[in-house]
Amino acid sequence: MEMGFHENEQNQEFSNLMEIGSGHYGxxxxxxxxxxxxxxxxxxxDCRHCHNEAxxxxxxxxxxxxxxxxxxxxKxxxxxxxxxxxxxxxxxxxxVCMGKYFCSKCKFFDDDLSKKQYHCDDCGICRTGGEENFFHCKRCRCCYSKIMEDKHRCVExxxxxxxxxxxxxxxxSTRDITVLRCGHTMHLECxxxxxxHNRYTCPVCSKSICDMSNLWKKLDEEVAAYPMPKLYENKMVNKMKFDISFSCVCLWLCRLSDLD
Incomplete structure (x- = not known):
């Protein structure tokens, strides 16, 4: 009984040290x-971000x-x-506990466990979102959501x-990042x-970043509504095409420019 009492007392003391000042500093x-x-x-x-900002x-x-x-x-x-x-x-x-989440490898402390922090040895840094929800892609050399495990396009x-x-x-980066269809990455906010600003192509490779089929359909309808003059029907202009879907309207747009 006495041993159990001391054990409970120690557990209570540990719990107190975990909570003292929690949420009031940082x-x-x-x-x-x-x-x-x-x-x-x-x-x-206060943290590395505070240092970098200064x-x-x-x-x-x-x-x-x-x-x-x-x-x-x-230190x-x-x-x-x-x-x-x-x-x-x-x-x-x-x-006192200086951080409910603590990583000795990253020298990182955080009292907000709702972020579900975890350390990725392959990345070499701590990430958020729960280790069970992410996988590390060896070629991309970063962690992605498991939803993308067999679906994303790898980019070195x-x-x-x-x-x-x-x-x-x-x-x-601490901001949300999105993976584009081409495999390139950028901030979700960006x-x-x-x-x-009506920009729907990857800034890196110029491929479409979303499903543009409705736009291509609309452009095809416009092309059909305005047939080319016979003088220009067979005129071809070579243009670099970044997107397969883009090629179907590229020729028409080039031809229109030749009429000016």
Missing amino acids: CSHYRRRCKIRAPCCDEIF KDSLHIEQHHRHELPRHEVS VICSLCETEQDVQQNCSNCG GAMHHNCPVCFEYLFD TKDMGL
Whole structure:
């Protein structure tokens, strides 16, 4: 009975340490109970994003700009007792849990478990969404939803480049990313912005990013409604075609331009 009492007491103490200060510390990027000392500039920041916003912005002279190397972080500061220490989940001084989710490989802390964080060894970083919902594509070298496992088109290093619209590096971006039909990737928000400006082709390869069959059908109907003059019926113009569907209207559009 006494052993069981002490065990319950220890469990309660552990639970308290997990909850003390939870949700009350952190920054706009993460809820966490510690800060990090940047190994690159020896300054203290709430997280790597806070560091990058301060040290890698256009307001900083170009030769001073730099990003924080996340895997090289070796010191953290407890937000409750302000003790600086080696990277670990619980504070060495007050014992509080500095992050309910903790990754010793990425030196990453987060109190918001609703994100379903997990570490992908192949990517080498932590991701969100639940490990059970994603798979790592060896050729694309990134994690995709399991819904796409046998359906996506592989592109070597698909996310290891900047978004072709906003130029933010995609691989470790915190914003939602979409995979286009051609296999290229970009931010979902940027894709929607393109649609608002009637842009429906991949910025990288110029192939259609959505089903354009209704548009092609409409154009075919317009072509049929306006037959070409006999003088131009057999005139051919060579044009580069990026999309199979596009080829059916390309010739007609080229011919119209020749009439001007």
